[in-house]
Each structure stands twice: as C-alpha cells, then as structure tokens.
Amino acid sequence: MDEVFDVAIIGMGPGGEVAADRLLTGGKKVIAFESELIGGECAYWACIPSKTVLRGPEVKLEAARTAGVGASELNWEQARDYRDYMARHLDDSAQLAGYIQRGAQVVRGRASITGPGRVRANGQEYLAHHIIIATGTEPVIPDFPGAGDITAWSNREVYTLTELPTSVTIVGASAVALETASFLTGFGVEVTLINRSDRLLRREEPEVSALAEKYVRELGVTVLAHTSVVSGKRGHLGESELELSNGTSLKVDAVIFATGRTPRTDGLDVARAGATLDGQGNVRIDEHCWAAEGLWAIGDVTGVMPFTHVAKYQGRVVADCILGADRIASYDGIPRVVFANPEIAAVGLTREQAESRGINAVSIHVNLPETIARPWTYEQEPRGDLGILVDRHRRVLLGAWAVAPLAGEWIHQASLAIRGALSLEILRDSVPQFPSYNEAYLVALDRLGSAEGI
Ligand SMILES: Cc1cc2nc3c(=O)[nH]c(=O)nc-3n(C[C@H](O)[C@H](O)[C@H](O)COP(=O)(O)OP(=O)(O)OC[C@H]3O[C@@H](n4cnc5c(N)ncnc54)[C@H](O)[C@@H]3O)c2cc1C
Numbered sequence: 001m002d003e004v005f006d007v008a009i010i011g012m013g014p015g016g017e018v019a020a021d022r023l024l025t026g027g028k029k030v031i032a033f034e035s036e037l038i039g040g041e042c043a044y045w046a047c048i049p050s051k052t053v054l055r056g057p058e059v060k061l062e063a064a065r066t067a068g069v070g071a072s073e074l075n076w077e078q079a080r081d082y083r084d085y086m087a088r089h090l091d092d093s094a095q096l097a098g099y100i101q102r103g104a105q106v107v108r109g110r111a112s113i114t115g116p117g118r119v120r121a122n123g124q125e126y127l128a129h130h131i132i133i134a135t136g137t138e139p140v141i142p143d144f145p146g147a148g149d150i151t152a153w154s155n156r157e158v159y160t161l162t163e164l165p166t167s168v169t170i171v172g173a174s175a176v177a178l179e180t181a182s183f184l185t186g187f188g189v190e191v192t193l194i195n196r197s198d199r200l201l202r203r204e205e206p207e208v209s210a211l212a213e214k215y216v217r218e219l220g221v222t223v224l225a226h227t228s229v230v231s232g233k234r235g236h237l238g239e240s241e242l243e244l245s246n247g248t249s250l251k252v253d254a255v256i257f258a259t260g261r262t263p264r265t266d267g268l269d270v271a272r273a274g275a276t277l278d279g280q281g282n283v284r285i286d287e288h289c290w291a292a293e294g295l296w297a298i299g300d301v302t303g304v305m306p307f308t309h310v311a312k313y314q315g316r317v318v319a320d321c322i323l324g325a326d327r328i329a330s331y332d333g334i335p336r337v338v339f340a341n342p343e344i345a346a347v348g349l350t351r352e353q354a355e356s357r358g359i360n361a362v363s364i365h366v367n368l369p370e371t372i373a374r375p376w377t378y379e380q381e382p383r384g385d386l387g388i389l390v391d392r393h394r395r396v397l398l399g400a401w402a403v404a405p406l407a408g409e410w411i412h413q414a415s416l417a418i419r420g421a422l423s424l425e426i427l428r429d430s431v432p433q434f435p436s437y438n439e440a441y442l443v444a445l446d447r448l449g450s451a452e453g454i
C-alpha cells in the first residue's frame, strides 16, 4: 500500500518552513517539496541579503550624523562576503539534513497537485491527508520594445552581485526600489529611480511618500516622477540605454526591475484539489488559511500581505489548525517596514482606507525633534516624524506611521495597540522609557486630544 503522509508542504520558504517545524514538533509525518532552496526567496535573494548589505551604509550615515564620530569607510568586498555567509552561499544542505534528521521526507523538485491529497514531483505521486501550498511569488518584469537587449536585473541579480555597477536605473517606487536604491547609492553607485506615478510608496499616507522621497534624494538618488520606460537598446560600449516617457534618455550599466511580484501557481494545478485563484492568481483562502478540503495556503501565494512575518504567521495558524486547534488569522496591526534610511514603518489603516470603510477617523502628525529628546541624543542632525490615526467613536488606534531611525522597532507599540484594540485611556496611561522614540506616541495622543477633544 502507498505510504500516506499527514501533511505535504509545497514550497519551503519562510511560510513552509515554519509550518513544517511546528507540524514536526507536533508529531506529524511531513513530506516537503522544494524546487530550489529550502529557505525560499527571503533567505537567499530578498530579506536576508538585502538587510545585510543595507547595514553598512546605514552605519556610515549614522556615524556622519553623530557628534564625535569620525568618518567611516565602506568595504564592498567585506560586506559582500558577509552577505554571502548570511545567504548560506546559496547552499541549503544543512537545512535539508536538519529536516531529514527530524524525520521529514524532503523531495527536491517542482511539485504539482494531481487531486485531493495527491502531489506529484519528479514523476512520482505522493499521498497526504493535508496539502499546504507555500510557493511564494516571482518578480514581474515589464515588457517594452528592446527589453530583451538591455541588462535587466530582478532582486536575484541585485542581491547576489559580486562587483558593483557604476550606474543603475531602478524601475518601481515601492519597498524593493527604495531599499535597493538605499543600498546601492550607499556603496557609491549612481542611482536613478523611475516612478510611473506621482509619489513613492503609493499605498501609504501621502506624508510618508513625501518623507521617503526627501530622504532618498538626500542619499543622492535621482527620482523621476510620472516617468516610464518607452524602449531600451544596447549601447556601443555595452551599456543599457533607456528612452523615457519624459523625452529624455539614460545610459546605465543595468536596469533593475522593482515592479512587483506575481504568485507562483503556474503548473501547480490547485483546482485539482478544489482550490480557486482570484483575479491576480492568488490562492483564495478563508480566515483559517483553508483553501479546500484538506488543502491550505500560506504566504505570498495567498496575496494577503506579502511579507515574511505574515508567511510565518500563516504557517503557525495552519499548523495549529492541522494539529487540532480552531485558529483564525487576524491581520490587524501587522507592521510594514521599508528599511530605507531612516526606516519607514507603517501599521493598520491609512486615512483613505478608514474613510472608505465609513469610519470617523482623526489623525495627527508630529515632528519628533520638535517634541521629544531621543532624536537629539541619537543624532546631531535629528530626524523623525510620526503620524497616528484614531477612531473617534471607538477611541482606539486605527493606524500609525513613522519615518525615523529605528522606526521598524518602535512601530510595534502601535501594532500591539491596534491588535489589542487598546483604548486611548490605556495608551495615554502607559509609560514609555525616557528618552526613547516611543515617547512620541504620548505626544501625538495628547496633541490629538487637544485638537480634536478626544
Ligand atoms: C528584495 C526583497 C526584499 C524583501 N525584504 C523583506 C523584508 O525585509 N521583510 C519581509 O517581511 N519581507 C520581505 N520581502 C518579502 C518576502 O521575501 C516574502 O514575503 C517571503 O519570502 C514570502 O515567503 P513564502 O514562504 O510565501 O514564499 P517564498 O519565500 O517565495 O518561498 C516559496 C518557496 O516555494 C518554492 N516553490 C515554488 N513553487 C514550487 C513548486 N511547484 N514545487 C516546489 N517548490 C516550489 C520556491 O522555490 C521557494 O523556495 C522581500 C522581498 C523582496 C523581493
């Protein structure tokens, strides 16, 4: 008789790995399928290498802004070697051995679903009571005349670079574009960022977009708004030439496409197990991440919130459901951080989203150097802004954003307040450490109270 596994996991990125870990700990018989490397996009070509190479330029800038610290120099070769160490030299043999040691079966190959509880890979069929789809996304590369003639990079080429280019154009205006621009310009690469719309980070508050643009320009990045690529061609000296919609042209070593991602469901045949895809190709799930009988989906492939922390959270939710809990995923209060300089963090709703839901929301924006001590003790030329959005009737925080040093750390105060629906009274009666950026929440709440009488 064919062996039947408790759970088959397709895709071992952060979502798949967390689910596997929890299910193995819970005593389940697990089979995992991975077509590339255990750890997924995040570990080798996205979060980990990008945050690693952003740290050097961040420290250099911080040093320049700190009284009494001398000039610091970056060393690309050393930064690159540490990045490669952090990305495990694109080698997942230790991960593979770890799963095998814990009793999991791991199949290296591209899997597809052949029916309820049936997965096929490398010409062989496997049976399982549950299947978890965790196949992530792949980059979207726009097409235009001459696109095939230029040197075009996605995050994969950027975060495995061995030699730095002299100049690049980045197409896109969101997280990958901003982080990549901050990294490359920090290491001395000439960067032009092409934004087809009027502002960066369009999904965030307009104040966030304006601050993001101000700071990325201060780093030395050229930002072109309302501009797109019309065509490309290979120049005489091997450079990539772009003709732009504003009538100008650019010659660069490479063009980086930071133009979003699309779910990896091609050839997966999710419908054979009863799942459906939405208009963008994301696997449709309910609040338990349940897609159909015995079928679950987690991470970027669901299109819910394309972040590693969300993939990991959904992995925990699904594993617990399979282990017998009745667990529901809540996406309230999940932070969104762009690791630019300074960091750009946001959580919860924007004003526009609140209004579209008919919520009576009030907001306030405070400049941190004008209101608290920490920006001054942190750097000689202090920076930082915080915005909060409050539900006037429910008297709870709806959203918050911060563009400031360490914002990716202290945004979690707002995350918890939103997730726990903490009342304004509790928030006003909580005591932050002095001097810390967290004090800004109290200032914002007080000012909102004075301005709006809440
Ligand atoms: C440049 C960049 C930087 C980022 N930085 C951050 C960050 O700092 N913080 C953050 O939270 N998020 C970040 N993200 C987003 C983050 O990478 C994703 O949200 C995260 O990787 C999603 O995890 P996942 O498990 O859903 O998918 P993935 O990490 O994409 O893993 C999916 C896995 O499935 C495998 N697979 C796919 N199809 C099959 C198949 N048919 N059979 C077998 N295996 C298959 C793939 O090979 C892959 O290993 C970044 C993204 C990019 C592009």
Ligand SMILES: NC(=O)c1ccc[n+]([C@@H]2O[C@H](COP(=O)([O-])OP(=O)(O)OC[C@H]3O[C@@H](n4cnc5c(N)ncnc54)[C@H](O)[C@@H]3O)[C@@H](O)[C@H]2O)c1
Binding pocket: 142, 171, 172, 173, 174, 175, 176, 177, 179, 195, 196, 197, 201, 228, 258, 259, 260, 261, 306, 307, 336, 337, 338, 339
């Ligand atoms: N720190 C983090 O958590 C982090 C960092 C990087 C990426 N990510 C995640 O990775 C994913 C990918 O990020 P991203 O920035 O590539 O995607 P995105 O979808 O957030 O943004 C895509 C950008 O490309 C632009 N664009 C799309 N098509 C275009 C075209 N044809 N021509 C010109 N511009 C075009 C859009 O206007 C937008 O500015 C996102 O889900 C993001 O949340 C997270």
